[in-house]
Amino acid sequence: MGFLKKTREGAILVLTMSQPETRNALTGNTAAEEFVATCAEVQADRSIRAVIITGEGPVFSSGGNVKDMQKYFQQQLSPETIREEYRQGIQRIPRALYHLDVPVIAAVNGPAIGAGCDLTCMCDIRIASDKATFAESFVKVGIVPGDGGAWLLPRAVGLSKASEMAFTGEALDAQQALDCGLVSRVVPAAELMDAALALARRIAANPGGVLRMTKRLIREGQQSSLESLLEISASYQAIAHMEPDHHEAVKAFVEKRAPKFS
Structure with a gap:
């Protein structure tokens, strides 16, 4: 059985991590390969305008498979081998999601631990069930965030709170995650997917090309100077002004009707 279960609702793709027997762990399985392949598919499919990531069972994701980590000392693997395993394994997930231009919502149904917490930070928006918890817990098992968490988490909650967590x-429980801005909303567990889908529909109602460019601008803004971002914005805007969806939006505004985007 694969790791990601895919379901489609119109322009929305729902990805469900479906290995509850391992608490949806992200290592020791095909999770990285499936995330990379799926992101490539979504990037190429212009009909997809929003993605939701959630977990099957009571846990969102336990992160790295701790039992599987025993091999590093039992098999006396070299540091070079372990480093390459991270590069070719779990580190492929943040790269794939970071370069995905389609907006991604994390619907966090339960505990998001270690790399599972970082996975939520790879998404653009996080909605939490009232049963969700979040832990940057690598230090508890004597390792560092190996999946980019030291870059991702401070951008989600700020340096001070990220440092405290790490x-x-x-x-953090769901309310604490809301208080520090790690999530934008907390809902009852039974209402989580309805809330995520409702938000995804509001996003997907907008022009797909502009959504992708807007996400890319937000990503670039995290690491660019204002002058550089303004230049990219001007270029993207020139493209947007030539798009049929822009023409339809302006025409609909003038005619006082709802636009019909392609």
């Missing part, structure tokens, strides 16, 4: 390894 240095203590302690979990």
Whole structure:
């Protein structure tokens, strides 16, 4: 059985991590390969305007498979081998999601631990069930964030809160995650997917090409100077002004009707 279960609702793709027997762990399986392949498919499919990632069972994702980590010392693997395993394994997930231009919502149904917490930070928007918890818990098992968490988490909650989470390894409950801005909304567990789909529909109602360019601008803005971002924005805007969806939106505004995007 594969790791990602895919379901489609119009312009929305729902990805469900479907290995509850391992608490949807991201290592020791095909998770990285499937995320990379799926992101490539979504990037190429212009009909997809929003993606939701959630977990099957009571856990969103436990992150790295701790039992599987025993091989590193049992098999006396070299540091070079382990480093390459990270590069060719779990580190492919943040790369794939970061370069995906389609907006991604994390519907966090339960505990998001270690790399599972970081996976939520790879998404653009996070909605949490009231049963969700979040822990940057690598230090608790004597390792560092190997999946980009030291880059991702501070951008989600700020340097001070990210440092507190990473240095203590302690979990936040859903309300604490909301208070620090890690998630934008907390809903009852039974309402999580309805809330995520409702938000995805609001996003998908907008022109797909502009959504992709807007996400790319937000990504670029995290690491560019204002002057550089303004130049990219001007270029993207020139493209947007030539798009049929822009022409339809302006025409609909003038005619006082709802636009019909392609």
